[in-house]
Amino acid sequence: MNKHWSIVLTLLIVVGAAITCWYLDKNFSIYSGDGLSTLAPVKEKEAVEVAGEMITENSVDIKEIIRLNQPKVVQIEREDGELGSGFLYNDKGDIITNAHIVKGATQVLVRMPDTQTYYGTVIGVGEVIDVAVVRVPELEGTEPMSVAFDFEAEVGDGVIAMGSPRGFQNTVTTGIVSAKNRDFALPPYQFDKAYQISAPIAPGSSGGPLILATTGQVIGINSAAYQGEVIGFSIPIKNVWSLVNAWSEGEHVEEPRSYYRMRLSEEEASYLVRYYYESISNFDYVTAYSLLGSDWQTSVVYEEFRASYQSLYTAEVLDLEVKLEDDVAIVLAEIEAVELTVDGEFVGRSYQVAFRVGIENDRMKVLEKE
The missing domain is CATH 3.10.450.50 (Nuclear Transport Factor 2; Chain: A,)
Structure with missing residues (x-):
């Protein structure tokens, strides 16, 4: 008797398993003829250039972005010992940084991640906009960072900040764009439509690149932070792109008029x-x-x-x-x-x-x- 019940129970289990497999295959398409697939097709991502190498958005990861971009991020030192950051943005050997880093200087020391040092000449510096360009002739022809010069970030975009906070070169932090269109003044500079970021930055980070985590492209210049708080601000690269390029071409141009008018508070x-x-x-x-x-x-x-x-x-x-x-x-x-x-x-x-x-x-x- 027990033997018959065992046979019946076994048959019920086999039939039930067969029905379950048929139902899953019919309704969820977990399996296909050529192997495991997802429930919904993944749209093929457009290829993007990261520091001169073509990769797809699907294959981008933070480690790869850091590896490709870190050699192009520099430490800038003034004669008085003040430190800041910058990044190579064209093949002429030109480095973008903040104006407050190089203010009053005609030459600065540029230290590469491999400790090689060069003297750089300040070829453009803002009086109201906190941006400057330093030229290092020895870096002419070096592959620059990829810049998303017309990109507009959205709140929630993942970002990577690179630079030399407190003089610690090759430092990387991550976060998101936590707000947009921040207008404020840090005399004598005015900031228009800046990105607010959660990636920690500190003195020494100024002038370093803000990188979009999905593409590895530069979208901003890290420039200011609330002391003791994880609230930083980055100048959108699209806001200063024409200005820095004019300096690189040797043109004398007036800074764009500020959207922000100083108010006493x-x-x-x-x-x-x-x-x-x-x-x-x-x-x-x-x-x-x-x-x-x-x-x-x-x-x-x-x-x-x-x-x-x-x-x-x-x-x-x-x-x-x-x-x-x-x-x-x-x-x-x-x-x-x-x-x-x-x-x-x-x-x-x-x-x-x-x-x-x-x-x-x-x-x-x-x-x-x-």
Whole structure:
């Protein structure tokens, strides 16, 4: 009896399995005559060029993008030791970077990922737009990075940021485009329709490329970040493409008029004062002096201004209070400083200082110290 039941049970299992296989094949098409296939056909992706090599979007992965592009990302060093990043964008040996990296310099040191160094000449630098071009004759004929010069990113696009944050060359971070069309000012520069990105960047990253993760092409120039937060900003390459190409061709062109007109606000007045003290703490007196209004610059020449801060070793802004009064902002800053005495000792002290901040020639300036 048990033997008969075993035979019946076996037959039921076999029949059930056959019916199940027929149903799956009929309704889901998991199998086809030539092997395993997907439920829906995958559209063939158009071939794209990544650093001179043709690959399809299906085959792109982050490791390959990094491998192909990293040799074209450089570290830029000014004579005063300030560091930034840049990337090779044409076969003339021209490197795109930020204006604030090379401001005031005619030549900079360009360090390649293999540690080879060259001197580069600044052939174009923005006064309002934070972009510049450096030419290295020895790199002429070198395969540049592929640039998506007319691409408009969308929120959610995966991106890769490359550069030298804090001087750590060959650093790579990833994220997404988290917002678009950000307009703001970081005096003396104005940013129009910038990409907001979640890929972490830091001082030293400035001038490095923002790369689209699906193609490996450059879509932006990493330029600014909120300190201590994973919020960065990148200038869309399409916004400055005609300008940098004109510089590469030796043409003298005016920068495009900004879409963004400077408006006095508490946030930007606070930023300007913090930037002022940050520049002084980094011994970047040229930048600090450039933030002063014309009347203040008339009353004190650069050499005197620089000399007045020679004993100041560091200056940290602990707190800021801002009060808007008509067309100016009164900024009260609480400063903690470390100063070098004539006896060669470091002494800490705290003090308060008030500044008047306002708009001058459509740029925000520190007008005077009260």
